[in-house]
Amino acid sequence: MTNEQKQLVKATVPVLKEHGVLLTTHFYNRMFIHNPELKHVFNMGNQQNKKQQTALAMAVLAYAEHIENPAVLMPVVDSIGHKHTSLDIRPEHYAIVGRHLIASIAEVLGDAASSELLDAWTKAYEQLASIMTGHEQTLYSQQTEKKGGWTGWRPFAVKQKIKESEEITSFYLYPADGGPVADFQPGQYISLRLFLPQLNLLQPRQYSISCAPNGEYYRISVKKETGSVQPDGMISNRLHNHVEEGSVVELSAPAGSFVLNQASESPKVFISGGVGQTPLIAMLEKLLQSEETNKAQIKWVHGCRNETVHAFKQRLAEIDGDHEHVSQHVFYDSVADQAGNLYQGWVDLARIQEEVLLDGADYYICGPAPFIAKHYEFLVANGVERSSIHFEEFGPSSLQLN
Template sequence: MTREQKQLVKDTVPVLRENGVLLTTHFYERMLTHNPELKHVFNMGNQTNNKQQRALAMAVLAYAEHIEDPSVLMPVVNNIGHKHTSLDIRPEHYSIVGRHLIASIQEVLGDAASPALVDAWTVAYNQLAALMSGHEQKLYDQQINEKGGWTGWRPFIVRRKVKESAEITSFYLYPSDGGAVADYESGQFISLRLFLPEMNLLQPRQYSISCAPNGEYYRISVKKEANGTHPNGMISNRLHDHIEEGDSVEITAPAGTFVLKDSPSRAKIFISGGVGQTPLLSMVEKLSLADSESTGQILWIHGCRNEAVHAFKNRLSELTDSHKHLNQHIFYEQLDSADASVHTGVVELSLIKDEVLKDGADYYICGPAPFITKQYEYLKAEGVPSESIHYEEFGPASLSLN
């Protein structure tokens, strides 16, 4: 890009801050109208709740702000790249996106979209597309080079379907071709897609792998949504209501950047709300397989509405009994009977401050966005460095806490 083009892109930053979501909303409506086949690729639930529009607006703004040196965005590029490879996004998709994004800039800005500005953003987008697709190709190469690895969608069989609580059911997925399954890092997710008759669409959803690597299968643990008619809940509820043992589903290879850090001697604090415990459970199971003498203190903190919806309660008790460094605290918003081992109410880290605040500890948080924000802000206020706090928000990123 020329210096003048970079300046033109930077000059749009105030407009993007003010009207970025308006632009991205117009972009998605335009693209999905002209290229309806992409409705099979995108999570249409995130279109309905505007999460995808907000996430893209934040990404475009960040790119414009750092147009002088886009390399500073590599952690973000890496995170998005993992999401994209799990959805089988390919270079040809970037061409379609670019065409509609540039057209949207022209249509939304109107007379303010001068030919020079359009040219500058065209060059800028092509630069970003090359950066993204190049990084994603490296991720695809890593996947295919793994033992049992693959790219794209691969059929798996549901061998076991296990009810874990009143709301959460686990699905044990084995490759239908009888081949090996790729290893993964605890905390990663897979994408799964099903055909939804209600929408006449294939729809993908991303689910954390809820067990430690085992070389045989992947386990996902899925919450049944109360509002099953909303697109965001349709795949989860179809898994609960229509997918049985022996049925086939399609999934992509494990991906994701929210993973257990290689720091055996450091204390690890896991903080989850509701179904947010699933990636953390994989981490704790992996740690429980390690030599307890070389493992630092492990603290499991989980909150949910009540005992009936508390999944993996017995599993965590087993792990706690077998691993001398693992302790747990449970919070129930509704407590039917007195239980000294359970706290009443939502997760309040201040109630267990002495156990939570450990020098040199790593913190892993997963749950709804407000839950993550609350725990993160408490830890920061208590002096925990941001680089020691790791979090995963399900769906398109809307939090920028670190």
């Protein structure tokens, strides 16, 4: 890109700040009209709730703001790259997206979209596509280099279906071909793809792996959605209602950048809300496997509505009782008797700050965006280094904290 083109792209930042979601909404509508086959690739639930449009608008804005030095966006590129490989996004998809994005800029901006501006954004997109596809090819290569690794979609059989609470059920997934299963980093997720008759579409969803690596299977622990279920809850409910032991589903290889730092021997504090505990359980199980060499303190902080929806309650109580360096603190919205490590109300780190504010600790937070933001801000306000706080927001990212 020329300096003039970079300045033209940067000049669109105010427009993107004000009208970014309008642009990305127009873009997705346009793309799905002209390339309806991509509805099988994208999570249509995130289209309906506008999360994907918002996430893309934020990504485009960040890229425009840093067009002169896109290298600063590599953490974001890495996170998006993992999501793309989990959805089997390939270079040819970038060509389709680019065509509709440039056309959308022209259509939304109207007379303000000069040929020079469209040329600048075309070059900018080509640069971004080159960065993304290069990084994703590296991730694909890393997957296939692993024993039992693969790219694309692979059939897995549901060998066990275990109810963990009134809302959450675990599915134990074994390769249908009988081959080995690729290792993964605790905290990563897999994409699972099912056909939804209601939409007449194949639909992918990401689920955190809720067990430590074992070479034989993956476990996902899925919350059943109640009430008026929109597309983003249809896959979860179909797993609960229609996928039984013996059923076969399609999975992509493990992906994700929210992972346990296994090289660190610092204390660990895990903070979760609801089903957000699933990637953290994988991290906890991995730490317990190595406790002979590392017995740093582990604090488990979890919040949910009540005891009936508290998944893995018994297992976590056993871990707390059997391992002196592990302690848990549980918050319920309603509780008959506050005693010991059980508290009434939403998770409030201020109530247990002597337990969780540990020198040199690593913090892992998972849950809804407001939950993450609340605890992140508390930790930073109490002197915790931002680099020591790791978090994952389920769904398209909307948080800008680090």
